[in-house]
Amino acid sequence: xxxxxxxxxxxxxxxxxxxxxxxxxxxxxxxxxxxxxxxxxxxxxxxxxxxxxxxxxxxxxxxxxxxxxxxxxxxxxxxxxxxxxxxxxxxxxxxxxxxxxxxxxxxxxxxxxxxxxxxxxxxxxxxxxxxxxxxxxxxxxxxxxxxxxxxxxxxxxxxxxxxxxxxxxxxxxxxxxxxxxxxxxxxxxxxxxxxxxxxxxxxxxxxxxxxxxxxxxxxxxxxxx
Ligand code: ADP
Ligand code: MG
Numbered sequence: 001x002x003x004x005x006x007x008x009x010x011x012x013x014x015x016x017x018x019x020x021x022x023x024x025x026x027x028x029x030x031x032x033x034x035x036x037x038x039x040x041x042x043x044x045x046x047x048x049x050x051x052x053x054x055x056x057x058x059x060x061x062x063x064x065x066x067x068x069x070x071x072x073x074x075x076x077x078x079x080x081x082x083x084x085x086x087x088x089x090x091x092x093x094x095x096x097x098x099x100x101x102x103x104x105x106x107x108x109x110x111x112x113x114x115x116x117x118x119x120x121x122x123x124x125x126x127x128x129x130x131x132x133x134x135x136x137x138x139x140x141x142x143x144x145x146x147x148x149x150x151x152x153x154x155x156x157x158x159x160x161x162x163x164x165x166x167x168x169x170x171x172x173x174x175x176x177x178x179x180x181x182x183x184x185x186x187x188x189x190x191x192x193x194x195x196x197x198x199x200x201x202x203x204x205x206x207x208x209x210x211x212x213x214x215x216x217x218x219x220x221x222x223x224x225x
Contacts, residue, residue: 004085004093006113007076017084021066022073030192031063033185039067042180043074048114048146053179056150061188064150065119071148072117080114087121091130094137103133111140115148122153122161131162135171142174149175 005016023043028036042054054071056064069084076082085093090110097106110116126134141147151158155172159165187195 004083004089004110007072007082007084017069017072019069020073021069023067023070026063026066026070027189030189031184031186034063034182038180038182042071042182045071045074045078047180048075048080051143051146051178053146053175054148054182055175055179056148056182056184057154058152058184058186059188060152061190062184062186063189064152064182064184067182068117068119068148068150072115075115081112082115082117083110083113084117084119086119086123087126087134088124090118090137091126091134094133095130098129098133107137107140110137111144113145115146116141117148119150121149121151122157126162128163131164131167134162135167138171138174143178147175 007016023039026039028034028039047054054068056068058064072082072084094103094106094110097103138147153161155176158168158172162168162171
């Protein structure tokens, strides 16, 4: 079974997602660069009616997948069809279909859902064929149905990810034409405990830091995020 899959609603609960993340679980105070009104407004799902895309950009751990999944869940709960997977999963699924002589069928299947969530653009390199297949799918969905994408890389690096500057800029041109770009510039939520630990350790640090006062006091190093 392809890892790029449709999200099902089973007794009110979305299934086949890696984790369940909702807007209610999201701590906006941790990410002050985010405009709460923009995220709330996306959750009213008007962007789906207007066939607009949403692109979450930002470094690892800032909540891109969390917010993208929460939009996917809201969409599935509204009774609409949603597909989810990483870009690597999606490309594998298209390549497998091509090998099996079923590419046009697979492209059709993935063109029609109201929402496609393509997670993790930029973590793994893409083959030229993979890039072309993704481009074909995005061209078909352009002005037809919404796609949510997440990436840890800015648009200026997409040429490198896809190994083709011309194709990447044509792709960005289509994706960004009717699009909400959510740029998250903050700290990783995954590392927050380490930051908290560091802050607490700094508070307990004695005023004098001469070599004598440090003798005999060994504390565990906390990795810097
Ligand atoms: P990204 O996709 O940007 O790398 P994730 O969305 O996977 O990051 O977030 C990493 C983890 O931290 C997830 O478990 C997510 O639910 C959690 N998380 C991130 N940001 C927040 C936040 N502001 N409030 C609550 N949980 C968060
Ligand atoms: Mg992610």
